[in-house]
Amino acid sequence: MLFDTHAHLNATQYSEDVEEVIRRAKDEGVSYIVVVGFDRPTILRAIELTEQYDFIYAAVGWHPVDAIDMTHEDLQMIEQLAAHPKVVALGEMGLDYYWDKSPKDVQKQVFRKQIALAKKVKLPIIIHNREATADILEILKEENAKEVGGIMHCFTGSVEVAKQCIDMNFYLSFGGPVTFKNAKKPKEVAKEIPLEHLLIETDCPYLTPHPFRGKRNEPSYVKYVAEAIAELKGVSFEEVAMKTCENAKKLFGINC
Ligand SMILES: [Zn+2]
Numbered sequence: 001m002l003f004d005t006h007a008h009l010n011a012t013q014y015s016e017d018v019e020e021v022i023r024r025a026k027d028e029g030v031s032y033i034v035v036v037g038f039d040r041p042t043i044l045r046a047i048e049l050t051e052q053y054d055f056i057y058a059a060v061g062w063h064p065v066d067a068i069d070m071t072h073e074d075l076q077m078i079e080q081l082a083a084h085p086k087v088v089a090l091g092e093m094g095l096d097y098y099w100d101k102s103p104k105d106v107q108k109q110v111f112r113k114q115i116a117l118a119k120k121v122k123l124p125i126i127i128h129n130r131e132a133t134a135d136i137l138e139i140l141k142e143e144n145a146k147e148v149g150g151i152m153h154c155f156t157g158s159v160e161v162a163k164q165c166i167d168m169n170f171y172l173s174f175g176g177p178v179t180f181k182n183a184k185k186p187k188e189v190a191k192e193i194p195l196e197h198l199l200i201e202t203d204c205p206y207l208t209p210h211p212f213r214g215k216r217n218e219p220s221y222v223k224y225v226a227e228a229i230a231e232l233k234g235v236s237f238e239e240v241a242m243k244t245c246e247n248a249k250k251l252f253g254i255n256c
Pocket residue numbers: 006008036092203
């Protein structure tokens with residue numbers, strides 16, 4: 001009963017063997033996967049995968065790094081696809097101040113437009129944050145994102161920031177970094193924050209958990225994330241798997 005809430009099986013890294021990767025995930029107890037789109041080709045591929053596999057769902061959104069490329073037609077496409085029965089969230093969206101391809105003001109505008117759309121179509125949002133915590137929190141507050149809530153994807157912030165996100169109806173999703181020896185903050189948050197606010201993900205093909213760090217990531221490795229959280233909390237693996245799965249199903253409105 002594992003739920004990988006953030007996977008990029010729509011990325012070209014899987015063009016050779018996506019079927020095998022998905023079969024391995026099933027074999028390792030992954031019951032649900034949300035494939036996250038971040039530009040036009042990956043959004044369309046995510047939808048395709050949901051139509052091929054009953055346990056795969058999609059999120060559709062525009063990545064902040066490429067904010068400058070998003071056209072009006074792209075936003076319209078996202079709005080249309082939001083009505084697709086297997087689209088369960090909008091995203092990923094947010095701010096990324098590590099890369100400078102898209103100026104900050106363009107990123108903010110594209111982020112705000114997608115939050116407004118999520119409120120219109122009543123879907124939760126998946127937030128990508130890189131070195132932009134203060135601005136993300138400000139925009140979420142100003143746009144009243146609390147109304148839809150969502151996920152802080154690959155959360156690596158402090159306990160303090162975690163609490164602010166929870167107050168705005170956001171879940172904190174942990175990925176590979178919580179398994180890394182030197183990842184102090186994610187370990188602290190995983191320990192402190194109750195399971196009812198937590199989710200797990202791979203963000204594959206990136207952020208591969210220990211012991212496969214450095215290799216291509218895949219959904220079957222989400223169990224290492226659950227194991228790390230279980231160890232930090234002193235609870236069973238099954239409890240983490242079950243509770244995070246329940247949380248995700250509730251957020252995404254999945255009833256099967
Ligand atoms: Zn991602």
